[in-house]
Amino acid sequence: MLNSVSDLHEYIDKSQLTRELGGTLEYGHSQWIHHRTAIENFAMTVKTTAQMLQTFGTDLAETELPNDVQCTEELLSSHTEQHYKLKDELKLAVKQGATLLTCIREPITRSATSKLSPDELENVATVERLLAQLDETERAFDQFWSKHHLKLEQCLQLRHFEQDFREVKLMLDNLMETQAGFTDIGDSVSRVESLLKERKQLEEKGQEPLEKAQSLAVHGDQLIQNNHYAVDSIRPKCVELRRICDDFANETKKQYDILGKSLELHKQLDKASQWCESGIYLLASQAVDKCQTQEGAETALCDIERFLETAKDHQLLNAKEFCNQFDMILTPEIKNNSQRVLQKLEDVQEMFDKRQVSLKKLAAKQTRPVQPVAPHPESSPKRASPKSIRPVTLAANRRSVEMSSPPKFVSDAELSKKKNVKKTKSGIKIARK
Missing domain, CATH: 1.20.58 (Methane Monooxygenase Hydroxylase; Chain G, domain 1)
Structure with missing residues (x-):
């Protein structure tokens, strides 16, 4: 107990006491x-x-x-x-x-x-x-x-990405399904050209979904680079989008190549058919009587040689070269049609070969000079009997036929017949006494 406030100051500093306590x-x-x-x-x-x-x-x-x-x-x-x-x-x-x-x-x-x-x-x-x-x-x-x-x-980005992926994937699937339906390669030039136009339209139609797919794949790459938590879900979708785009591009190129080959094939077939028709017309237009002379035969031979040169201009192939070049698109139907045209081409070539042989013989034949015959010293023309004159006349006539008659000319009807057709020949027999 403290007796006064002053005693309190001995225990507590004044700075710790209020004014009431001094x-x-x-x-x-x-x-x-x-x-x-x-x-x-x-x-x-x-x-x-x-x-x-x-x-x-x-x-x-x-x-x-x-x-x-x-x-x-x-x-x-x-x-x-x-x-x-x-x-x-x-x-x-x-x-x-x-x-x-x-x-x-x-x-x-x-x-x-x-x-x-x-x-x-x-x-x-x-x-x-x-x-x-x-x-x-x-x-x-x-x-x-x-x-x-x-x-x-990131979750919202992922959901948007997944939603866009489903929409683009549906568009790509429809596009690929339509592309898979393009299996026709055409059976004529006009049909192939029509297919090429349709193929071009499909390619133009596919530009929008393909661009969206590529853009979405790039967006997915950006999400991955930004350390998105769903990398394992985004990366496979980006890979799939790019794979579908590549498949469409590769298939498009393949179809264009096939249609290009088909167009070239049918153009060559048309050229070959037209060439064959022109060749047949040329052979038929060469008059037989005009070709009997040496000059006429040479003219006809030159016409044939000039026409045969056009085969190189049209790049007409033989059967082996044709099959090697167009083997990838030779369907049974096209193959049968091609074989018919190639067979026709071969037949026309054979017709030309036969006509050339005949014309070359006519062009190479020369007129024999007439040799004078001296009269027989023991006989006189006035006393010559009919029996002695007749054999001489027949012999002279035979020599005249041999000199004036050209080799037998093959007609256009005979040119179109098959090979190995046998022809009969008749000779002139002279009886002597």
């Missing part, structure tokens, strides 16, 4: 109660805010990602809205702590010589600790939200 400590009880009440309220606010953030973080961590675009958008919007509300709560709590700290430090802000009491200093430290705790909680929440928000955004 000290120098500035103390207002009502102010102290106000500060302590505000600090307790602020501490409760910090605790409540931290609990709200923790609860929200737990809910986010346990949320399952949706499987469609709409639900993902709704979830992202909902979580973003809740995040903004919690951020507003954090801002209010920080503002509350800053205001309380300003109120506690008010004496030293009014006067530079003023000092805070130990209680005020303790209150300042308590508020600063609570603000630091609040700041740490906010940073942890922001980090968590940043990861969660990125995951939601």
Whole structure:
């Protein structure tokens, strides 16, 4: 027990005592109660805010990602809205702590010589600790939200990518199905040209889905480069899109090559048929009587040789070369048609060969000179009997036939007959006495 206030000063420094106890400590009880009440309220606010953030973080961590675009958008919007509300709560709590700290430090802000009491200093430290705790909680929440928000955004990107992939894949499947239906290679020049136009139209029609597929694959590559969490799901889809595009391009090139070969084939067949018809007309137009003379035979032979030279201009192939060049597109129907044309070409060539042989014989035949015959010394023309004159006349006639008659000319009807047709020849027999 102390007898007086002065005895109290022996145990407690005056700076720690209020004026009522003879000290120098500035103390207002009502102010102290106000500060302590505000600090307790602020501490409760910090605790409540931290609990709200923790609860929200737990809910986010346990949320399952949706499987469609709409639900993902709704979830992202909902979580973003809740995040903004919690951020507003954090801002209010920080503002509350800053205001309380300003109120506690008010004496030293009014006067530079003023000092805070130990209680005020303790209150300042308590508020600063609570603000630091609040700041740490906010940073942890922001980090968590940043990861969660990125995951939601990537989920939305993935759902959009998957939706676009399904749409583009359907378009590509329809395109590939249509392309697979192009199996006809044509049976004539006009039909092949029509097929080429249809093939060109399909190629133009496929440009839009192909461009979308390529663009979507590039977008998928960008998602992968940005460290998307669903890399294992995105990469196979990009590979599949590019594979389908390559398959379409390769098949397109293959079909163009086949149709190009088919067009060339039918053009050559048409040229060969036209050449054969022209050749037959040429052979038929060569008059037999005009070819009996050496000059006429040489003229006809030159016409044939000039016409045969046109076979090189038309690049007409033989059967072996034809099969080697067009083997990849020789269907049974086209093969039969080709064989007919090639056989016709071979027959016409044979007709020309036979006509050339005949014309060369006519052109090479020369007229024999007439040799004078001396009269028989024992006989006189006046006394010559009919019996002696007749054999001479027949012999002369025989020599005249042999000299004037050209080799037998093969007619156009005989040229068209098959090979190995036997011809009968009749000779002239002279009887002598």
